[in-house]
Amino acid sequence: MNRSLPLIILAMAILAFATTLLVIVPKFQIGHEPAPAGLHPYTAQQQRGRDQYVALGCVYCHSQQPRTPDQAPDAERGWGRASVAADYAYDSPHLMGTMRTGPDLMNVGARLPSMGWQLSHLYQPRAISPWSIMPSYPFLFEVKDKAAPGDTVVWLPAKSAPPGKVVVAKPEAIDLAAYLIALDRTYPVPSTAIRDDGYAKHGAGR
Amino acid sequence: MSDDRRPVDERFEPYEPRRRVPLPVYWIAIALAIWGTLTLWRDAHAGFIAGRQRGDEAAADTRRAAAPGADLFLARCSSCHQPDGSGIAGAVPPLAGSPLVKADPSVVVRILLRGIDGPITVAGQHFDGHMPSFASVLDDDQLARIATYVRARFGDNASAVSPSDVAAARAWAAGHPGPWRGGDEIRAALMPLLEPQPAYVASLIAAPDPSILALVQHGTGGGWSCASCHGDLGEGHGDAPRIAGLSSPYLLAQLRAFAGGARTSDAMAPVATSLADAQKIALASYYSQLATPSASVPALQGALDRGEALALDGDSAKGIPACFSCHGSSGFGVAPAFPPIAAQQPAYTAGRLAGFARQAKQGSHALMPSVAARLDDADRRAIADYLATLPPVPTGTAPPAEQH
Structure with a gap:
């Protein structure tokens, strides 16, 4: 191959340019964003639930990044304000997701704070929303004849309950529900917070 | 036999002749560079616009918060008490000439903080007192400005009410939750010299049944409770609406509509279906009576x-x-x-x-x-x-x- 050295130098320069703009500069921009006062680190239980969230692949259908009103009507959908970099301060790895087959979950703990609702919904989403295409997760639950003391019994509408049995949540289900309820970024953020302002237009509200 | 069989030069190395880069490649590269720069500029401009909008909105919010007492009065009081403070005969008591406004500043402040729910007599006229509490929506500074303005304009009293006065009254009001029960309670607690006030007749609705409280807090048969989404006091959160203080017939109609499918809500339908009609009636009545402070704050970046x-x-x-x-x-x-x-x-x-x-x-x-x-x-x-x-x-x- 002729002139291989210039070619390699050019290729490396393009790679270095892309790495600088896409990795190094953003790291300097947002790497030092302090966690907002209203955001708390995950508890051990919530972290276990987060691991469940990763293991079950929730991220393939659910994003965790509400958009600005300029980009999508996420606020009206009840998904909360547009997220800012600081909201992810304790997320490692982040679970922003790209697909929105299901609703955004960044603030699901704010709009559906009921542990009972979350457990019923994980056991059988169609018990609550007949049109839902979310998979059910029966393996996070046990179907028993009778609940033992200390069991978390899952309430189900009569049409979805197994006849004569009770559905009891395993610890995995409770951890996952605890994580979902902890997803609540409704605290205010300072106006100086780093955020995505793409698509902002004149006269389109702030 | 053709001449193709001439000997091949075994030492020949193929090589790429030096040729100029074709001009269209330059054009495409230059066009891409211009496009990329324009995109970066547009994005930066969007960021600039959004930053300026945030600045404008923050300034507007500050202006709203720092509005003088006269503006606050117009925005918060005048729709009922009228811009000239004359009230509405038979419906809203006047501020102009009211002995409550002329009295010690703490009276106006404490009424602003707690609101009134009960009959009241002002300057000989009888009213069905029905005033909201501003404690959860205005801060000490704003309340002080309103109280100062109202007392100066309608009470002929120029002495200013300070934010620390409001803070003290707020601390007192924390120990006295709920609205003033008409003029009767105000007279007894603050102004013994006030004209005789109509007696407050406690609502005939009895304290809620323990089974209804259990429904509110723990749900039915292990089902989701009202409080688990609507908050302990029906104040709501996010998508889950505030239901405290909505009228009982309205709440009952909604519960029946959820159960019957006339109003669709995936979260409410299973709950409403599982409630007996008597439970629906009791719940509607329970939430209609709750005087819960507001927990709502602007969250949608609306103007x-x-x-x-x-x-x-x-x-x-x-x-x-x-x-x-x-x-x-x-x-x-x-x-x-x-x-x-x-x-x-x-x-x-x-x-x-x-x-x-x-x-x-x-x-x-x-x-x-x-x-x-x-x-x-x-x-x-x-x-x-x-x-x-x-x-x-x-x-x-x-x-x-x-x-x-």
């Missing part, structure tokens, strides 16, 4: 000035009537058909308006769908955020103390 204009005056150019023309002055609702909208959770209000607009698209000609269809996204957010800044409807009783 509050626009929201205030739409709520008070509507927008005749777009054919939008004022919200308050049906939902009552101050958004307190007109029972039973028009629910209170003041202090509602903004995500719920905006989502419900968007839902109404969708119904209009599907061919509904009902009142709310046709109004909501004329609101655009920014208007819905503006209204929702503005309503979240209002004090809640003054109603019934203080929340049970043990639930605080």
